[in-house]
Structure formats: C-alpha cells, structure tokens
Amino acid sequence: MEATKKTNNINPTVSVDCVVFGFDGSDLKVLLVQRDLRDNLDIDDDTLVLPGDLIFEDEDILDAASRVLLDLTGIDNLFLEQIGAFGNLDRLSKDKDKIWLDLVRPTPDSRVITIGYFALVNIKNYTIKPAGFAKHVIWKDFNEVGELGFDHNDILSAAIIKLRNKLYHEPVGFKLLPNQFPLNHLYTLYNTILNSKLDRRNFLRRILKTGFLKETDNFQEGVPHKPARLYTFVEKKFTNDNNQKFKFY
Amino acid sequence: MEATKKTNNINPTVSVDCVVFGFDGSDLKVLLVQRDLRDNLDIDDDTLVLPGDLIFEDEDILDAASRVLLDLTGIDNLFLEQIGAFGNLDRLSKDKDKIWLDLVRPTPDSRVITIGYFALVNIKNYTIKPAGFAKHVIWKDFNEVGELGFDHNDILSAAIIKLRNKLYHEPVGFKLLPNQFPLNHLYTLYNTILNSKLDRRNFLRRILKTGFLKETDNFQEGVPHKPARLYTFVEKKFTNDNNQKFKFY
DNA sequence: AAACTTAGTGTAAAATATACACTTTGAGAA
DNA sequence: TTCTCAAAGTGTATATTTTACACTAAGTTT
The missing domain is CATH 3.90.79.10 (Nucleoside Triphosphate Pyrophosphohydrolase)
Known part of the structure; x- marks a missing residue:
C-alpha cells in the first residue's frame, strides 16, 4: 500500500x-x-x-x-x-x-x-x-x-x-514470536506480559493441548545448552464462540 | 445534568x-x-x-x-x-x-x-x-x-x-433487573442473552457462590404459584484483576 | 382437595487444575 | 576426555471444579 x-x-x-x-x-x-x-x-x-x-x-x-x-x-x-x-x-x-x-x-x-x-x-x-x-x-x-x-x-x-x-482468550502470543520458536520463549512471553510466574510444566501441557502448536524437526542453534525443539503456530479456525472456552494460560 | x-x-x-x-x-x-x-x-x-x-x-x-x-x-x-x-x-x-x-x-x-x-x-x-x-x-x-x-x-x-x-466476566446482569429480583429472573436473563440453556441448579449454585447476591426477606407477589425469594445485588469491589478469575455463567 | 406451576435442593462421576523434582542433553571449560 | 553448567524435557497424585441429573415443597387456582 x-x-x-x-x-x-x-x-x-x-x-x-x-x-x-x-x-x-x-x-x-x-x-x-x-x-x-x-x-x-x-x-x-x-x-x-x-x-x-x-x-x-x-x-x-x-x-x-x-x-x-x-x-x-x-x-x-x-x-x-x-x-x-x-x-x-x-x-x-x-x-x-x-x-x-x-x-x-x-x-x-x-x-x-x-x-x-x-x-x-x-x-x-x-x-x-x-x-x-x-x-x-x-x-x-x-x-x-x-x-x-x-x-x-x-x-x-x-x-x-x-x-x-x-x-488469555485468543491465540495471539504467537504473533509476537518468529515463525519457529522454542516453547520456552512462549512461556517467557506469557510470564512477562501477564506479570506472572506460571508453572512451567502445566503451562507447556496446556498450551500444547490447545492444538495451536505443531512441532518442527528444527532445533535452536547457537545456544550454550541443550537446544530446544522449535514449534510453529498452526492457523485454525478460531471464532468468537470459542472465545470463552479457550484458556491460554 | x-x-x-x-x-x-x-x-x-x-x-x-x-x-x-x-x-x-x-x-x-x-x-x-x-x-x-x-x-x-x-x-x-x-x-x-x-x-x-x-x-x-x-x-x-x-x-x-x-x-x-x-x-x-x-x-x-x-x-x-x-x-x-x-x-x-x-x-x-x-x-x-x-x-x-x-x-x-x-x-x-x-x-x-x-x-x-x-x-x-x-x-x-x-x-x-x-x-x-x-x-x-x-x-x-x-x-x-x-x-x-x-x-x-x-x-x-x-x-x-x-x-x-x-x-461472562463481570457482575453486570443485575443492572438489567430491578433492585430486588427472584433468582429465576437472573437465570432467564442469562439464558436469553447468551442464547443458551444453562443447567438451572448449577447456575444458581454458581451465581450465589460469587458473593454478589444477598437474600432479602421479601418474596414475589401476585404470582400464581409458590412465590420465590427476592435477592439483591451486593456491591463489592470488583477490579480488573478479578476479571479473569470470575465466571458468571 | 386436587391439580398445576414454579421454587428449592444434593450427590456422584468426570474433567480440570495444581503442586511438585528429577533425568537428559548438548555446549563449553578444565 | 571428562566435568560442569544450563536449560530441555517429562509424570503423577491430589484438590478443585464442572457436569449431569430428579424429586419434594409450597402457594394458587379450579
């Protein structure tokens, strides 16, 4: 434009x-x-x-x-x-x-x-x-x-x-991240924005269960520790009806 | 004004x-x-x-x-x-x-x-x-x-x-009702606006548990059946922090 | 007094949320 | 090469919440 x-x-x-x-x-x-x-x-x-x-x-x-x-x-x-x-x-x-x-x-x-x-x-x-x-x-x-x-x-x-x-209610966290990202980045993002300290294991389980994340075969590079698997966001139909049902935290 | x-x-x-x-x-x-x-x-x-x-x-x-x-x-x-x-x-x-x-x-x-x-x-x-x-x-x-x-x-x-x-998230249903009202009116209100058919017993239990309702000593008058007890809305501090925790349905 | 209408109430089973800690893996340093 | 460091990755038991479900009580009308 x-x-x-x-x-x-x-x-x-x-x-x-x-x-x-x-x-x-x-x-x-x-x-x-x-x-x-x-x-x-x-x-x-x-x-x-x-x-x-x-x-x-x-x-x-x-x-x-x-x-x-x-x-x-x-x-x-x-x-x-x-x-x-x-x-x-x-x-x-x-x-x-x-x-x-x-x-x-x-x-x-x-x-x-x-x-x-x-x-x-x-x-x-x-x-x-x-x-x-x-x-x-x-x-x-x-x-x-x-x-x-x-x-x-x-x-x-x-x-x-x-x-x-x-x-909380919509799959928007992904928009702040690159196309592929390790789950911990998403976790940090939530904690940062919500000013909270969520339980890590529970968070990962929940966020995976939403079905909005798909694992890739790629891993982090250049990190001085075990590289994490990268995930990608899956576009799914998300309507306002879902709105109330979904929890992303 | x-x-x-x-x-x-x-x-x-x-x-x-x-x-x-x-x-x-x-x-x-x-x-x-x-x-x-x-x-x-x-x-x-x-x-x-x-x-x-x-x-x-x-x-x-x-x-x-x-x-x-x-x-x-x-x-x-x-x-x-x-x-x-x-x-x-x-x-x-x-x-x-x-x-x-x-x-x-x-x-x-x-x-x-x-x-x-x-x-x-x-x-x-x-x-x-x-x-x-x-x-x-x-x-x-x-x-x-x-x-x-x-x-x-x-x-x-x-x-x-x-x-x-x-x-769903805020105690606002009361604003549509008179000062005192039977619980069933609130129940109908929710069903009407949300286009749903909530379980009546579960709804009443939940709405009472929020603490926003106080029973009065008054009852419905002029109804051709057992008159229901009237309740009144209790103003409580409600902040946006609560926002996510509360469910009103 | 019988019939009708809505009020009022409890429980068991399922689903979800929470609290919690150790093992694995790769990188980098010794 | 091995040791250390740092974050990755993973399971379970308990508590809480949600859900599904149906009968009795009480007042009004006939």
Whole structure:
C-alpha cells in the first residue's frame, strides 16, 4: 500500500494512534517515535509519542492507522485492532504538546479526537526506518515508558489491558514470536506480559493441548545448552464462540 | 445534568450513538428511536436508529452520549461504556439516510465518525419521553431488530458481543433487573442473552457462590404459584484483576 | 382437595487444575 | 576426555471444579 498524501484534504478533527507491541525474547517492547519538527526547526523536543497522525477526509480510519505505520516505520500490512476513541477535552493541552502542534498542524487549536489501534509484531521482522516527522523510531521497554506526549499514556494503558485479556482468550502470543520458536520463549512471553510466574510444566501441557502448536524437526542453534525443539503456530479456525472456552494460560 | 445546547458550536464530524439494553423479564430489548424530521416536514421516514447526535465542540464524548440519552429519552445519569469508533466511509450513504441528513444537518455531506456507547438499564425504571428529533422512542425486541439507519446494525452487533462477554466476566446482569429480583429472573436473563440453556441448579449454585447476591426477606407477589425469594445485588469491589478469575455463567 | 406451576435442593462421576523434582542433553571449560 | 553448567524435557497424585441429573415443597387456582 502506497500512502497517497492529499495534504489539502486533511480532517483536522480526527487522528489515529498506534500501539505496536513487540517482544525481544525477554521484554515487552512498544514502538515509540521521538517527536521532531518538520523542516528541522530549531526546537528541542524529544518527547516520545505513539506513532499517529491526522486522518484524511476520504480515508477509512483503519487505513489511516496502516498508513501511519507504513510512512513512519516501514511496517506494512499489519493486523491492527481498534482500542477505542480518546476524546478528552484536555488531551492536547500540555505545554510541550501545544508548542509542537502550533508548529506542525495547520489548525493547531482544533479539538482532535483520536482513535487508538494496537498491533502485535515479531520484532525481528522489522527494521524500522524513521520517516515523516519522526526523528527516531525506537522499541522502548514497556516497563520503562515514562511520560509520553498528549494522552498517549492513557492509550497505552488501554492497550496493555487489551493485550493481557487477549492473551488469555485468543491465540495471539504467537504473533509476537518468529515463525519457529522454542516453547520456552512462549512461556517467557506469557510470564512477562501477564506479570506472572506460571508453572512451567502445566503451562507447556496446556498450551500444547490447545492444538495451536505443531512441532518442527528444527532445533535452536547457537545456544550454550541443550537446544530446544522449535514449534510453529498452526492457523485454525478460531471464532468468537470459542472465545470463552479457550484458556491460554 | 441539564443539556446546554450551543448549536452554533457543533462539531460536524463526530457523533455519538448509544445502545441501551433492557430486559423485560423474558426478552432482551434495545432502545431505538424512530427518526423524524424537525419541524414536522412532510416526509415519511420511520427508519429506526440508535439514539445519537453530533457532539459539541467543547463537549466530552461521554458527556455527549449522556446528553443524547437525557434529551431524547429522559434517561439520566446512566452508566455508559464505550464500544468503539465507527468510521466507514460509506456509513451515511444509504439513500434514506442522505435524505434525512440533507434536511436535518447543517453540513449534510460532512464525513462523520461516530463513537458508540452502550448501557444496561432496568427497563421499568424508565418511562421514556420522546423529544428532540425522535418521533417515537421504543423498546424493540433485540431479536426483532431489522435494518436500522446508517451503520447502526454494525454498532448494535458490536454491542451485543460486548454484552455477552461482560456477562461472562463481570457482575453486570443485575443492572438489567430491578433492585430486588427472584433468582429465576437472573437465570432467564442469562439464558436469553447468551442464547443458551444453562443447567438451572448449577447456575444458581454458581451465581450465589460469587458473593454478589444477598437474600432479602421479601418474596414475589401476585404470582400464581409458590412465590420465590427476592435477592439483591451486593456491591463489592470488583477490579480488573478479578476479571479473569470470575465466571458468571 | 386436587391439580398445576414454579421454587428449592444434593450427590456422584468426570474433567480440570495444581503442586511438585528429577533425568537428559548438548555446549563449553578444565 | 571428562566435568560442569544450563536449560530441555517429562509424570503423577491430589484438590478443585464442572457436569449431569430428579424429586419434594409450597402457594394458587379450579
């Protein structure tokens, strides 16, 4: 998908913001962009924010979210799911945010409602290429995220809650891992995200019993210990009906 | 809360729509309004839609949803929860919808993104008073809802999914019942909404074990059979941590 | 008083969840 | 080559939860 910029056709009242989660094998990461000013104006603003932007008048909201991620990071074709709408009246009123808006937005004082999206990616699939108004795009440790710009901490909070709920009820953990992975990575992922210390044997038994994992003939390489067998995720029909029956933890 | 109309200050690009569920003892109901034209223009439009309206520029989205329900139905101070944002490009493009918009909206062709909210009420607490642009406000049997205006069937679908999920994991069923109720009403409510036929004895045991129900000394009156004991809902601290542990079905 | 209708109640068997620890295997160091 | 280290891989017994299932009690109406 190539983004078609029609800057004369911006909807100044609605934006999208994306929470992209990744997992590096031991920590949960969030994709953040360091806000910079177009044209390299001489303003020091290293505030971290979620990747996001105003939508265009004739653009579907979901498409807008995709476009933002593509433009800003080179990440394309991602499964995005809506978190919700965030429309607090004061969501753009921090001093630093106002300075940034004044310099970047055509109508800086416009009241903007933003729609949050979230996505799960295998962190190694993506070499991030900053572009647009992002000086840097970084994977930030979820637990080390400080104060973000705008109301983005609120959006992030909503996203982590959604992620934890999904992890319980849907086969989504796999999306954070490479195509083939040792079971222990999945186990660590669950413990990390859920902030828990699950019983290892019980976890492995349960996760195998779901039928979403298939063993491969491949093993870990380059590890200084017995290499673990690699497993792969099996796409099965998973409907919302199953939703309540399945437990993945 | 008194609604303050500042019609010169409307945000023509964002609206709210509310899905209000009620339960009459045997069926799940949805609050719908029959669209009419202001000033009684001579147009025949009895399309049913969810109660909703454009928001004001300086109005919080949630407040807007409250205002709509108050203005349109007299229902005040309701617990509303966001469903999500609906922004399909074609969501206002049905012929009938366009006619209505042309006659009623200041900028009828504006692209509008709507935020859906949902609420649960005890149907008997509310004598509905139609007002504003609603000719009739009615409780419609959920299973008999036909084609609604705009994209309101989509919003309703999202709402029922949310309701079913909540019913499993949170103590919300009580909100659809009067203050005191016999256990069988709760049982029927679950079966109706979940489209299931739960084992009655097991259901009663489980629901009592949650600790959210307290028996009263009152009994049903005017029933042509043994009157059942009435129970009442006990507010307990219920956090999202419990969320996963609790089962209400 | 008989018939009807819903209320109210217990138990046994099956399935699931939990707690728990030792052996195996390959890599790397001695 | 063997020793050590680190994580892989694996089973069982107990507790808890879920499920399936049917009769008696009580008030109303006829």
